[in-house]
Amino acid sequence: MNLYSIRAIYIFEMSRTFRTLLQSVIAPIISTSLYFVVFGSAIGSRIQAIDNVDYGSFIVPGLIMLTVLVQSTSNAAFGIYFPKFIGTIYEPLTAPISYFEIVIGYVGAATTKSFSIGLIILLTSNLFVDVTIAHPVWMFLFLLMTCVSFSLFGFIIGVWAKNFEQLSLVTSLMITPLVFLGGSFYSISMLPEIWQKISLFNPIFYLVSGFRWSFYETADVAVHVSFIAVLAFSLLNLSLIGLIFKTGYKIKS
């Protein structure tokens, strides 16, 4: 394993975060705080508890997921798209590093950023509502797995995207709607039966459900199903990335 190469990519990507601290960290914290103010305090106080959990507390895992999924995807996508856009991609492609090491560098940095933001939001949410974590190890594991799998997904998006518009379209037209429809702000048992069945096709539903279970021991599906879902999504993304590098899709001509 070429640790110096991985370290170089990782430090380079992390330093971009520190250069753009306002956009990378402060902005998601502010927008999530606004969700707590509106849904948690203003509207949430008028909504009855779900599975004996106050509505304000109930939405914490979903809000963390919303931010983490968007951040993982967009950070990793931007991380690989930008070198393609400005031409500096020639450096990792001509360096003596394997594709796997390149992915560890980029995805590792995107995972670190989104994982950190997820933890910051968890701490911030404590300022607005009572948050209890029934299974902290599972909570960390779910958060980490989600960050990794969606950073891998973001890497694929970054390779695929032809322009900045396509880059942002995936998060705004795909990730955000799926998170909203994946039970972030409600339990799917509150939906009509047909929509409950449709929700089962939304992969993000499993992540939110499992993550919420680690907090409140309440879930829409069994926790092992959620864990298998996130694991399968990671493996699918890894396989696609392997294929991208093998064929040189949109990276090599």
Added chain:
Amino acid sequence: MDHVISIKNLNKTFANGVMALKNVSLDVNSGEILALLGPNGAGKTTLISIACGLTYASSGQVFIAGYDIRKDYKAARRLVGLVPQEIALERYENVLDTVHFSRGLFGLPPDNALVEKTLRLLSLWDKRESSLRALSGGMKRRVLIAKALVHEPTIIFLDEPSAGVDVELRKEMWDVIKGLRDQGATVVLTTHYIEEAEELADRIAIIDKGAISLIEQKDQLIKQMGGKKIHIDLTEPCSSIPANLQKYDTHVTRDKKSLVYVCDTKYREKEIGLFLNDLHKTNLNIRDITTKEKTLEEIFMSIIEERKP
């Protein structure tokens, strides 16, 4: 001869059907500067891109110091430094960080002394803290060279190293490139500037329409394909070539005030004397005679012209 780069039967056809390389074979000797000359779209950059791992070949093989660039890519790439044609840099980084990044990318531990030495070599040390966006085009190109050198490659590919660089800086770069060769590095450069190839190259490879037309030692090439131009200024205009000079490669200039005789190297020894004898026998009044060797550019143009359909 020790071949540090060996290219065998390389073909490249892009997805749009353009055949960029056609059965290219080329050996580069250790410690030499090889200039790849060719018009735009000839395949120079494609050839370098394949050797460096940026582009896949459709068929054929490339060996770097005996390592197959596909099978032993790590060992091969460790030896290679690439200076790309386009200036591709992260605008918001500073010089020092970007050079350290390049060294790290090659799997090497940080080496502040070497980074300093490299930046000093390229007159960039004073700019080490400068943001890359604040640098001039010439300085950015030097940063690209520093990034390519900081892992101490023994083979350096320079793709149009002096494109868009002013004359003074170009000469500085030439000194750097010669210095690399003197230290034992092998340099492959593509260039549009024939003057650059003439100044730097030990050998010249001419590539046109994806095929290598010619590979030759520069001096040998000039000797074989060069020649001498004898420019005869006349006191009286001359409308046609005198009969006894018509057997030579001669023409009258447009203003009819001069006669130009072009003598190929291979005929030079016997022909110049005969020509001067015959010239003496004409009734032309000569004001002055000047001579000039054919330049590499003229040789290059004549090769490209010969191959036009």
